Amino acid sequence: MALTTTPRRSGTSPDGEQVDAGATVRAASTGRVGSRVFAGLSTGAGVLILLTLAAVAVFLVIRAWPALTASSEELGDISWFNGDSVAEYVGPLIFGTLLASLLALLMAVPVSVGIALFISHYAPRRLAQSLGYLIDLLAAIPSVVYGLWGALWLLGVVNPFFEWLSGALGFIPLFADYQAPAKNILSASIVLAVMILPIITAVSREVFLQTPRLHEEASLALGATRWEMVRQAVLPFGRSGVISASMLGLGRALGETMAVLMVISPGFLYSFHLLQPGQHQTIAANIASKFPEASGLSVSALIATGLALFVITFAVNFVARWIIARRAEFSGAN
Numbered sequence: 511m512a513l514t515t516t517p518r519r520s521g522t523s524p525d526g527e528q529v530d531a532g533a534t535v536r537a538a539s540t541g542r543v544g545s546r547v548f549a550g551l552s553t554g555a556g557v558l559i560l561l562t563l564a565a566v567a568v569f570l571v572i573r574a575w576p577a578l579t580a581s582s583e584e585l586g587d588i589s590w591f592n593g594d595s596v597a598e599y600v601g602p603l604i605f606g607t608l609l610a611s612l613l614a615l616l617m618a619v620p621v622s623v624g625i626a627l628f629i630s631h632y633a634p635r636r637l638a639q640s641l642g643y644l645i646d647l648l649a650a651i652p653s654v655v656y657g658l659w660g661a662l663w664l665l666g667v668v669n670p671f672f673e674w675l676s677g678a679l680g681f682i683p684l685f686a687d688y689q690a691p692a693k694n695i696l697s698a699s700i701v702l703a704v705m706i707l708p709i710i711t712a713v714s715r716e717v718f719l720q721t722p723r724l725h726e727e728a729s730l731a732l733g734a735t736r737w738e739m740v741r742q743a744v745l746p747f748g749r750s751g752v753i754s755a756s757m758l759g760l761g762r763a764l765g766e767t768m769a770v771l772m773v774i775s776p777g778f779l780y781s782f783h784l785l786q787p788g789q790h791q792t793i794a795a796n797i798a799s800k801f802p803e804a805s806g807l808s809v810s811a812l813i814a815t816g817l818a819l820f821v822i823t824f825a826v827n828f829v830a831r832w833i834i835a836r837r838a839e840f841s842g843a844n
Contacts, residue, residue, distance in 0.1 A: 570820055573813040574810055574816075576807060576810040577807060577810035578810075578814055582595065587807070590808075591811060596815075599811065600793070600815045602779060602780055603791055604818055605780050606790035606792050606793075607794070607819065610695055610698050610702060610763070610770065613695070613699035614699045615703075615756060617703040622710035622714055625707075625711045629641050629642055629711075630744075631740060642715065645708050646708065649709055657768045657769040660697065660698075660772065660773040665691050665773070668697060672690075672696070686785070689785070689786055692787075693773060693774055694787050697774070698770045698790075698792075701770070702766055707759075709755065710759045713755035713758065714755050717748040722743075722747070725743040726744070729742050753830065753833055753834055764823055764826065767798045770795040771798050774792075775788050776796070778791060793818060796812075797815060
């Protein structure tokens with residue numbers, strides 16, 4: 511004779527409250543369905559990102575292929591094309607793009623980290639909130655506004671400083687032979703530094719605020735000053751975050767168009783003369799300036815330069831992930 515049991519529909523909790531077992535089972539079942547739906551949506555979003563990235567890469571390769579396989583005679587028919595091949599043409603553009611972005615990063619990162627530390631550990635609460643809102647608003651300003659600011663105001667302000675710099679340090683090739691107006695790579699880098707400063711500051715600030723309070727209190731309890739506490743507890747904990755923020759800023763600097771186009775006097779040289787105009791140009795600014803008059807093979811040549819920028823950006827992000835992964839095991843977060 512088989513024994514059957516009736517599912518328990520209700521019971522009493524330890525607190526004396528009635529518990530509906532059926533409702534509990536239904537809630538658990540609904541939770542499992544929700545988890546499956548969320549997992550599917552998350553997986554789909556990740557796959558969609560990969561497919562979009564692959565589609566962009568395929569598009570760039572297909573559209574750039576005519577220029578990549580064209581002869582020097584065919585490329586020579588393009589009025590603004592310099593060099594006998596796409597590699598010769600894009601080489602100086604890659605050099606100018608990397609130089610401007612790295613100079614901007616060198617100027618922006620120390621200032622951004624200092625502002626983030628001030629907001630997170632030094633400023634009074636009300637002042638910190640106001641500065642945080644102001645920094646976030648700076649990130650929302652369009653690049654064309656930064657370009658206008660640089661072209662109409664910054665160039666005149668930095669002109670006396672560049673004259674002094676060239677006169678005092680002109681024996682160094684970097685600062686030799688300054689020519690006014692200041693439409694050079696260093697002016698463009700200053701504009702880029704101001705543009706990426708809000709991004710690096712905002713991310714660094716949030717990372718510094720996540721430093722465990724016990725780490726900070728332990729450092730202070732051992733007799734450390736405020737700066738020593740920041741150096742021993744906050745900076746090691748936020749090192750990976752600062753690197754990530756810097757790479758985000760570098761990514762924007764690499765692809766910036768209008769601000770550089772409005773400030774710099776273009777050139778196609780491998781030159782480290784930072785104060786001379788007509789020496790450098792970036793890939794994005796070159797595409798923006800040449801695309802309105804481009805057609806046929808010239809469009810393919812510009813897309814080929816865009817493909818180079820795509821590869822550079824992908825490589826920068828890959829290197830950033832590698833650096834963060836190596837630094838993570840040494841950070842204070844662990």
